[in-house]
Amino acid sequence: MSTVKMTVQIGTLTMRNPVTTGSGTFGFGSETKDLVPLDRLGAVTVKATTRDPRLGNPPQRIAETASGILNAIGLQNGGIDDYLTNKAPYLRDFDCPIIVNVPGENPDDFAYVVERLTAAGAADAVELNISCPNVSHGLDYATDPQLAASVVAAVRNVTKMPVIAKLSPNVTDIRVIAKACEDAGADALSMINTVVGTAIDPRKRKFRLANITGGLSGPAIKPVALLAVWRCYNSVKIPIIGMGGIACPLDAIEFMLAGATAVACGTGNFVDPTLSLEVIDGIEQYCVENGFADVNALIGAVTAA
Amino acid sequence: MSTVKMTVQIGTLTMRNPVTTGSGTFGFGSETKDLVPLDRLGAVTVKATTRDPRLGNPPQRIAETASGILNAIGLQNGGIDDYLTNKAPYLRDFDCPIIVNVPGENPDDFAYVVERLTAAGAADAVELNISCPNVSHGLDYATDPQLAASVVAAVRNVTKMPVIAKLSPNVTDIRVIAKACEDAGADALSMINTVVGTAIDPRKRKFRLANITGGLSGPAIKPVALLAVWRCYNSVKIPIIGMGGIACPLDAIEFMLAGATAVACGTGNFVDPTLSLEVIDGIEQYCVENGFADVNALIGAVTAA
Amino acid sequence: MIKKEAAQVVSVTPLSAPRHFVLTMKSAHLASHSRPGHFIAVAADTGSAILRKPFSVYTVNPSAGEISILFSVYGPTTTAMSRMLPGDTIDVLGPLGGRVFNPEPVIGCHHILVGGGYGVPPLNYLAKSIRAVAPDTKVTVIIGARSANLLVGDDGLAAAGVDVIYCTDDGSTGVHGRVTDALLPLLQEDARVYTCGPTPMMKAVGELSEAHNVDCQVSLETFMPCGVGICVGCVVKKRDGVYSRTCTDGPVYPGCEVAW
């Protein structure tokens, strides 16, 4: 057994290691139960849960691009009732903090879902998905500091759980939104959500996605995500959960060096559902090999070239 | 010989085919003279030319990322005098329109360089680089519609040449900037410039670029570029020169289907300096195979999935 | 139980159809747990193909601890697979699929399997496994293709006592026409239909069966980004309006459930 201290803090939430899953890329934890014992994760971040059930967008919902994928799932989910009845009990069987991703069309929606989660004790933290590019108006909240703050404030009122604001890279200056969320009472930030884009099938002369636009994720966006983390790390004091293109342990290290306190494996789970386990082990090994007794020493430790 | 009509119009500029080069990715045309006869290109877009010579940023200036590269060249160039004396005469020996890329720190800078180019007849169109992420303040003009318009207007005053505004993807809504440039008198838009990002060497725990941040280009950004083109195609009436990750003829077709009148090969030139020739031939062949007598029929011809 | 394995490649054998191969790998786990309709997801280390690609189980050999898949070379993953050598390892996840072919009751029916393209491999496995359980049960496999040289996947069917009917669009072999032409006369009371292949074909087979009140199971081959139910990217619309994950709710559906 190594003696590296692997625990990190996201507000009042203690993670046994810095690794969680990207919302929407790991289902509700049960799908890959044969492959990933949940109690090994720092936390499990589950798929978006909305006030009402959502059908989602018609297929084609995903297209492959160079070192990435575009997705336009459209937040298909069974709604908060379904989550509380059918998903939370399973998740609660594991010694693993649950982060529930919450989208909404207005501050009340967000607050309603968070209130239900709080009352039921069915989450250990909430991640406010103010930045989903695949539903109408899904983006507005993440592109305007006042709107973003209004969502955070509404949720802050109804829960003592750590509130994590998930930011979009599709803005001129992500620091402005980060600061607004911090000031409104967010305990942490998670970034980045997907980058808007599209793909065309030149032979058919049609868009590849039924929704036309989608969100780009995967290794292609890692440079964008790393810069977002680094910039926010230097602008706010609250911890950051970094994600965007993590495909191996060293990618996760890059995020921590850029200023992330924790990281999430997203699209990488599709290629290898056991990626998070590999990343946990890899981070620990990196600490051992490089003489870090505490994984927290990596946070923001990058220096100029 | 095929009978496909390949000429396209960028304002008053006639291109014999829709293919030009991305500024900064093809030097001043002479470097690859053994490989690319300039008079085969629709136009040659040369490296940024500033009022005064610029040293550029210290190395490391380029880093490889997944399906892309980050660059922070910092606009190294000899200035307008050097261009007029040492570069333009060479370029003028070819039957190929010259588009000169012009950055600047304020509207006067832009106007000064364009005035000199106009007076000397040393360009056939100018591309205003209001969006270079690698110099201080380089981005401001592309992120604010009023500032962008002020540059276009200043240049519009001093030249009859087609004025092309080169837009940045690092904004919340590129359509707003596009519209502002159109209203200020731009004859065309070119998009996209690079996407800001960074990369870290996890073993050394240092940034890979001396400049810390760089501009991401290459296939990784193609989905972002295609959407920018499609959105602007539906928002403005002036023609668009599309670029971002073109690596083969079908990529160029995607850009035209999304609404680009012409396309530029950028980073792809580094992998294959003859890429533009391949793209020209490939577009023509695509038209033949798909029954298009005029390449202009491809522009914006994409339909829903 | 789904496992991720670095399975050892036993052989990669080219077929007579151009660019088609059978890849056999060692995997005691897959060999003992794969049922007809199950698939596996292959991650080829090609650098550019970031997603796993699904392949139906074609043959299983539990005693040798081996399974095979049959594939045609299309993009980076299948190109890499075609270049693998015996002794190489192949990164596979499986067996995948939440609902597979259900031929019960096996006895007393005429099982008609209708396939085309890469829908043939799982039907081959299904046909042979029905005959293995019930050697007297009538099993017919109808295989369609544009032309004779594109027909694949009848390996060992005749030997297993399965009737095989070929249909080609150009008449270069077998029935000159579509698989539905061959299917129609067989849609008697005892018929049960299973189909896998291109969507238009499955739709036609499903609708024809439904019109004749014949039970039809369709195995959908949508684009499956993850294969394990976590991306919700592989959905098909069902007649009740719900989008269903074909990887874990399928790939096999009652034909009458699908909103084609």
Added chain:
Amino acid sequence: MIKKEAAQVVSVTPLSAPRHFVLTMKSAHLASHSRPGHFIAVAADTGSAILRKPFSVYTVNPSAGEISILFSVYGPTTTAMSRMLPGDTIDVLGPLGGRVFNPEPVIGCHHILVGGGYGVPPLNYLAKSIRAVAPDTKVTVIIGARSANLLVGDDGLAAAGVDVIYCTDDGSTGVHGRVTDALLPLLQEDARVYTCGPTPMMKAVGELSEAHNVDCQVSLETFMPCGVGICVGCVVKKRDGVYSRTCTDGPVYPGCEVAW
């Protein structure tokens, strides 16, 4: 004249140093136009390595129309190269380099070539070509490495009448010490130094030569994204403060021009 070619691979031969190979290809063009210090840029179709990677010309055989490069396996490009088979094609651009080694006047000097790592291949070519022009001229090659098993690239030097001095950090063969230890006693009036290898080594060799008023040519091996002068990403700072493109203004510079 720079050409882009799909050259035919003649052989890929492993060397005794681990993961080192010599790749020989057919190219009449490269064989007749490559001078010592020239390099070629290889695009391996690996899917993920988007940039070409530069490799110094190691040996040329103009009569056979063949050239060789010597490489060690590091990332995707070199991995792909190591797996190439005779008859495969390799996508190369070359010869590249605006300024190459200049050994003129060849006669009357003691040419001292100091290399390490992948700086050895071009020096090997230079040493042999000096001896070919002036068989009586004194040529010494000093090759440094951490340890004996990492020494590469002395192929045919002794046969060409070149003195070879090995230096190893661990003393496992030759001089126990750095290349500069071996160089120092040779820095006489007739000496001319050429160096290629890791930057700290070249810096030390350049400064030592300069201190002894000996002319020194350094061949820089910076990261070269395009290799043809169009990206301005490969620059080195010169003492006059200007950033110079090592691909087309170099790769060879007078040591005294470089701001190390």
